[in-house]
Amino acid sequence: MSKYDDASWHYGGDFPEGLVEKNGATHTGMFINWCIDKGLASKELLEDSQEEIEQLKHRKITGAEFVMDAMDGKFSEYDLNAMGNAFAEDYYKDETDFGNKFSSFADDYVNLFDAKAEENDYEYETFYHIEDTYENYDLMKQIIDYRFEEWKEYRGVN
Numbered sequence: 001m002s003k004y005d006d007a008s009w010h011y012g013g014d015f016p017e018g019l020v021e022k023n024g025a026t027h028t029g030m031f032i033n034w035c036i037d038k039g040l041a042s043k044e045l046l047e048d049s050q051e052e053i054e055q056l057k058h059r060k061i062t063g064a065e066f067v068m069d070a071m072d073g074k075f076s077e078y079d080l081n082a083m084g085n086a087f088a089e090d091y092y093k094d095e096t097d098f099g100n101k102f103s104s105f106a107d108d109y110v111n112l113f114d115a116k117a118e119e120n121d122y123e124y125e126t127f128y129h130i131e132d133t134y135e136n137y138d139l140m141k142q143i144i145d146y147r148f149e150e151w152k153e154y155r156g157v158n
Contacts, residue, residue, distance in 0.1 A: 003076040005092075008024070016128055026132040041080060044078060045080075091151060098151060101154070
């Protein structure tokens with residue numbers, strides 16, 4: 001099984017004091033939320049987490065809350081369908097040909113929120129201090145949408 005991310009890799013390591021563990025899943029939550037919105041989730045995830053997905057779609061919970069509660073903080077190939085996994089392999093993972101040519105999810109995430117902070121004369125203390133909000137998800141969603149279109153062209157996918 002290929003695991004893309006695990007919140008414990010983040011909050012179990014060099015994690016800032018005073019932050020809740022959920023902050024280790026903010027970035028993953030934004031990506032999985034986008035995947036669910038785009039119909040890239042696996043049948044298993046859709047079946048196993050029906051109630052939570054409804055809450056996610058109605059913005060009653062955030063992507064990070066979904067990852068922590070419905071996915072036990074873990075994001076793997078079992079959570080996505082074939083197209084979702086193909087995209088995640090090229091975009092979510094670091095150091096891929098696609099990521100090197102265009103950008104990776106982590107680079108887009110950091111660059112977007114660094115730019116947002118700079119515009120507001122602010123600086124995030126760490127990657128984990130980025131707020132888990134739908135305002136931020138909506139910003140990141142635009143970037144992922146753009147990368148997904150680039151990726152489909154790159155891979156010759158309709």
